Amino acid sequence: MSQDRPVGNSHSPATVQNCGVKIHSAPQPNRSPTTSPCGSRQQGVSNSGHERHLVRFDHVRRICEAGISVRYAAALFVRSGLTMQFDLRSHRHMAWCCVWACTAMWLALGVSNDVVGEERPTRTMTWSLREDFQTGAGRENPTSDRDGEPVWHFLRTTRSEGPIESRKWLRDGRYVPLGEKGDRIFGLPFDGWIFRLTPAESPVVSVASEDKAAGLSVHRGDIVIAPGPEHAVIVGWESPVAGMLEIQGSFEHVQSSGGITWYVERGPQPPADTNHGFDPVRLASGQSVFGTESQKGSFTVEGQKVAAGEFLYFIVDARLDGTPLPHAGDGTRLDVTITVRDAVVSAPPSFETNILPLLAARCHDCHGTDVQEAQLDLRTLSEILRGGENGPAVVRGEPNRSLLIDLVAQGQMPPGKDNHLSSAEVALLRRWIAAGAPAEENVVALPPRAQVTETDRAHWAFQPPRQIAEPEVRHTDRVRTAIDRFLLARLEAKGLGFSPDAERTVLVRRVYLDLIGIPPEPAAVEAFLKDERPDAYERLIDELLKSPHYGERWGRHWLDAAGYVDGKLDNDLGTIYPSNGIWRYRDYVIEAFNDDMPFDRFLTEQIAGDELVDWRQAETFDARTRSLLTATGFLRHVDDHTDFDQYGIEKRYEVINETLDMFSTAVLGLTFECCRCHNHKYDPLPQRDYYRLMACFEPAFNPHAWKKPKDRYLADVSPKERVAIDRRNTEIDQQVAELTKAETMLRQQVRQRMLETRLASIPDAIRSDVRQAVEQPADQRGEVAKYLAEKFAKSLAIADADVDAALSDTERESLRTSADQRAALPARKQTYGVIQALWDVGQPPVSHVHRRGNVKAHGVLVQPGFPEILQPVATPASAEGTGSLGETSGRRLALARWLTRPDHPLTARVFVNRVWHHHFGRGIVETLGNFGHSGSEPSHPELLDWLAVDFIEHGWSVKRLHRQILLSTAYRQSSRRPGRGSEESGTDVSGESLDPDNRLLWRMNLRRLEAEIVRDAVLAVSGAIDRSAGGPPVEITNPADGLSEAKPAPTPTSPNRRSVYLFARRVYPLKILEIFDAPIMPVNCTQRTNSATVLQSLAVLNSEFLFTHSERMAERIREMAGPEIGQRVRLGFQIVFARQPIESELARSVAFLNEQAQGYVSTGNPVEQAGPMALADFCHMLLSSNEFLYVE
Incomplete structure (x- = not known):
């Protein structure tokens, strides 16, 4: 504002001139087009000084459109010393602007002291x-x-x-x-x-x-x-x-x-x-x-x-x-x-007077009437508070948490290097927001901008599972469960049908390997074949579901999805770093499957077990409390280098990001990773939703109160118990130390007594010097002392045995009593184990979007929440913690309860699809960890929905889901292709041409055993398998050649325990498992590869593991079958393939054994050894066959 004349209530036109407002009716000479701060072109505008703002014609138009009162706009012009210049030859059709400006100036110059010159408060x-x-x-x-x-x-x-x-x-x-x-x-x-x-x-x-x-x-x-x-x-x-x-x-x-x-x-x-x-x-x-x-x-x-x-x-x-x-x-x-x-303090800036004109001039080109980039409208305070795609543009009273300040202060907006707001303009915005963003506008609380459209919600995976009626089919004789109806309806529409049932020997082996991962014993096969009851097959399934080996088999699948490993920092083949106590999580998973824990509870405990019990204040830990804390190990498996001081907050967020990646693919079946930096390219997952979901985990993964890996252990006793145990153990250690000290002092007294006796024999003249030389440390002796010490060393040396012999009976008894007491004390000490758990640390941190994924570039503030696309529009779930126990935010419990809502679109679908995959070799949705647009479409969407709804309605029982699948005709089908050895196929041969990939399941899929089951099956058929359950993992060797093996400790049979109990490394799994596609775990594995390579064949033929267990299997056959070669062949087939050999197989096997034995004799081997050696080769041949490595 001009300083040469105060603002009064009436002014002449000359006063308007003095106020710095000039209206030109003629163009200025030699005027070239210039660029406005927002990048648009203008004509006829002059710059009238460094301190003056320039208001273009289109600014005036925008101010009018924004609905700013003439009075306040004019006051802005007066305060700011604005210069308005118009070329009326260029804007004759808009001459009313001059009238508007003159009127505005006149009214502004008449404003009262409530606008200009008011007394400032303190x-x-x-x-x-x-x-x-x-x-x-x-x-x-x-x-x-x-x-x-x-x-x-x-x-x-x-x-x-x-x-x-x-x-x-x-x-x-x-x-x-x-x-x-x-x-x-x-x-x-x-x-x-x-x-x-x-x-x-x-x-x-x-x-x-x-x-x-x-x-x-x-x-x-x-x-x-x-x-x-x-x-x-x-x-x-x-x-x-x-x-x-x-x-x-x-x-x-x-x-x-x-x-x-x-x-x-x-x-x-x-x-x-x-x-x-x-x-x-x-x-x-x-x-x-x-x-x-x-x-x-x-x-x-x-x-x-x-x-x-x-x-x-x-x-x-x-x-x-x-x-x-x-x-x-x-x-x-x-x-x-x-x-x-x-x-x-100055009066706070006014929205209408100070802020809106600035936004109109600098921002409305992109965030105004015609265009609203990023869905952000800056024309009214209501819209500003509502915000756009990235949330509210302004947080009242919090300029440092306001997106608008963040963007303009760092020069990101307005775009263009020359268009940035000046420091004075940024300071004006800061002051306005800090004052609470005052405005005369009647502010309306508008709902947040929806970033998800109805078109987005139309994708099948983002809709709640539907209650589907079972379809009608023609061939009802092939229907055993509802599953068959859904599959058969699709098959009949193509003119296809199910294949015949598999032979009972094939079926029993299939069910054993699917449910417990161990081949059936010949006696079990025989019992099933002889069981003629109609429900014999159902009884077999129920028996296997009760087996403790069921949890070992199906727990392994979940451990893959969780990214479970027993070690950390697996960057070097030769170095193994155990992750203490994490094996308890593996045992928790196995026990949960064995107990048929409802899947919703299973998921809730793993995400928020610590929030279901007030463990911090518990007097003692019962089994349930330990189990709940152990379950949270689900979120403790990703690679973490933050024990090292050189790694800062970036590495911490890397751990959080990878944990979120594991969670999203394992539980939600969605890929969230790209949302760290930007909205998802294919799915309606905005970046904001990624960080809202992350905020649910941040109280536990608090980057500002970080728990390093070495500090993530809880004792398996309560904090109060631990204090008492530690105190008691310290007291015992003190007692041991006191007894040891007393024994040492007593023996020292005896030693000193003996020394005095021996010194007495030394002449008086040198006795004192000798004593001093002997007692003086060797490195402090002078020449004389060295001489005396060496001269009398032998005669004055007192061995421990000499002290023992010199003890009196009383002294000896005292030492014996003390030693007995000291030896008994350690047995009175108590110990406790450790649990790798997750729990909230400190106060929940403030959460922001990380712009472009940069953890140092905080974007808009976010509250904990769930992806909008997965929320019902009418009743979205809250992420605010309710119902949690103890000192915790409850956010993860809220997350778990949202995940297990019956109307959740993904949780049940993703899990039942994973179970289907492991039974049929292919999921209804083939991409197990990606149900989004870039994943595959379901082959049978109605069946998937029916399974999901049925799963939820029947208590999320996993074992019931198994029974439904395994009892179906679809599962019992033969896997043989028509015309390839099946004498009574009964299958329309057009299946090969109409559905060559067998997506419609007109036959059972042939599946190769997973790596762990290959190894476990070898151990089982050789009779060497150690079936003991649980406990710390069996260590594996780490030789330089990479051919790792299980160590024979702590028991001789430990190397023969099931593979799920072997030490699981992230990058270097046991070599035989790696060859058969055991996964590397950069984060987790939702779907294993299934390869067939020359390396597998070479490993089977040359593996020391196969040699060893072929010999053990041969010993077993000799003991069970006796000397008759044919009987040995039959038993070998029964053990390995769960069937009898056909005549041609029997004849060729007998001939092989005879020829092989003769070959060994001819090369100089004793006759009595040739037969066992040939039988071991025969067993090795069986174990190397495709029939052993595959499930029909």
Whole structure:
């Protein structure tokens, strides 16, 4: 506003001229088109000075459209000194703009003192360095306070005097900012500003991201500053207001040695030119020396007036103690609170007067009437608060949490290097938001912008499972379960039908391998074949579902999805790092499947078991509490390197991201990974939803209160029990130590008594010298002492046996009693195991979108929530924790309850599809971990929905789901193709041509055994299998050639335990398993590959494992079948294939055994050894066959 004339109630047209508003009716000469701040072209606009804003014709039009009152718009022009210039020859059809402008000016010049010149209010204002540093926008330098004012400056000195041993850094106002920002500075949990990052060199101003006790004693959130070898460190505070000043704070040296000198001073702003400075005024000073009373130097300053723009300086320099580098490494905790009373504050900016015209001029091209990019409309406060795709643009009272400030302050918006808002304009927006975003508008709470359309919801996987009626079919004689109706309806529509049932021998082997992963024993096959009851097959299924081996078989499938491994940091073949106690999670999974734990409960316990019980306050842990805590190990399997100090917050978020990847593919059947950086390319999964879901996990994976892998263990007893046990064990250790000390002292007394007796035989003249030489440490003896010690060493040496012989009966009895007591004490100690669990740590952190996936680039604030596409529009679930027990957020429990809602589109579908896959070799949806648009379509969508609904309605029982599938005709079919050995196929031969991939299941799929089942089956048929369950994993070797094997410990049969109990490595699984496609676990495995390679054939033919167990199988056959070769062949076929050989197989096998035995004799082997050797070769041949490696 012009300063030469005050604003009054009436003005002549000349006054309008003086107010800086010029209206030109003619074009300016030689005027070329210019570009507006938002990038559009304009004609006839002149720049009338550095301090004046330029209002274009289209700005006026937009202001009119925005509905701004003429009065407020005119007031803006007057206050801002706006210059309006129009080329009326270019805008003759819009001449009314001139009229509008003149009227606006006239009314503005008549505004009353409530608009211009009102008395400014006062208030008490407080600043905290700790709070502002942590909440400042991006922790920039300078860092803003909560009102958005850039008040905190991180500086260093530039000049010094004197030699290095006594150098004095001059506090002369010639200060410059610290210019580099880093995380985990010096490899420590300190994030902030530093003089130089590479190589790292102080001064530094930082915040501790976690507790640190070694070397530095700080807590998360502490502000830690340190001078450098060349500069003192300074934290400056720039007062944004005038008033009465109060300062409270402390400097505390927190390193284990050294000390600092500190100063509190005031002065003007540091000059931009370091050739000039100023003489500061000292307000307080002192020293802080570690380990002394001065370690914490507190200060209080009161009664000082401060002017707006004046600085306070908090300076740390090293003590002048003569050390070569007096300014290095003196970490100091700085705590400062500044209060200004009677602070004169400006009236907050008005939305209509100050903010909306700015937005209209700079933002409405892309976020206004015609265009609303990212669904963001900035024309009204209601729409601004509503926001767009990335959430609200403004959070009232929180400029540092407002997306609008985030984008304009960092120059991301408006687009274009030359279009960025000035610092004054950004400060205006900050002040307005900090004041609560006041407006005269009647603000309406609008619902958030929907990023999911009805078209998006139309995708089959994003709709709740439907209750489907069973279809009618013609061939009802082939229907055994509802599953058959759905499959047969599709087959009949193609003119196809089911294949004949498989032979009973094929069926029994199929069911055994599918349900328990071990081939049936010949006796079990025989019993089933002889069982003529109609429900014999159903009885067999029920028997196998009750087997403890069922959980081992089906638990392995879930462990794949969870990414289970027994080790960590598996980057080197030759080094194995066990992950202590994680095996308890594996046992939990196996027991859960054996107990037929309802899947909804199974899932809930794994996601939020710790929130279902108040374990922190429990007097004792019962079995249920231990089980609930163990279940949360589900979320503890991803690769984690954060034990190492050099890894900062990026690695922590990498762990969180990979945990979310595992969870989403295993439970939701969706790929979320790309949403870290942007909206999903194929599925309606906005980036915001990714971070809302992440917020459900962040209280437990708290990046600012991080639990390193070494700290993620809970005792399997309650905290109270653990304290009592530790205390009792300490007492026992003390008793042992006291008894040991007493025994040692007694023996020493006897030894001294014997020494005195022997010294008595030495002449008096040298006795004292000899005693001193003997008792003196060898490295402290002089020449004489060395001579005497060597001369009398033998005669004065007293062995332990000599002491024992010299003990009196009383002494001997005392030692014996003490030794007995000491030996008995350790047995009284109690022990406890460890559980790798997940639990909430500290207060839930504030969650943001990470722009482009950069953890340091905080975007819009997000609240915990679930993907919008999976939520019912009418009744969306809340992620706010309710019903949880103990000190926890309850967010994961809310997540689990949302997942197990009956109307959830994916949870039941994904799981029943996975079970279907493991029974048929292919899921109804082939991509088990991807039900989105980029995944495959279901082959039988109605069947999938029917299975999911039925699964939910019958209590989420997994064993019941197995029975439904295994009892169906579809499952019982033969896998043989027509015309390929099946004498009575009964199958329409057109199946090969109409459905060559067997998607419609007109026959059973031929499936190769998984890696673990190949190994387990070899162990089972050889008779060597160790069926013991649970416990720590069996260790495996790590030879240089990579041919790893199971170790024979802790029992001789440990190498023969089932594969699920072998030590599971992330990158280097047991070699025989790796060859048969045991997965590498970068995160998890929702679907294994199924390859057929030459390497597999070579391994089977040359594996020492196969050689060993072929010989054991041969021994077993000889013991069971006797000497008759034909009987041995028949038993071999029964053990390996669960069937009798046909005549041709029998004849060829007998001939092979005879020829092989003769061959061994001819090469010099004894006759009595030739037969067993030939039988071992025969067994090896059977184990190498496709029939053994595949399930028909």
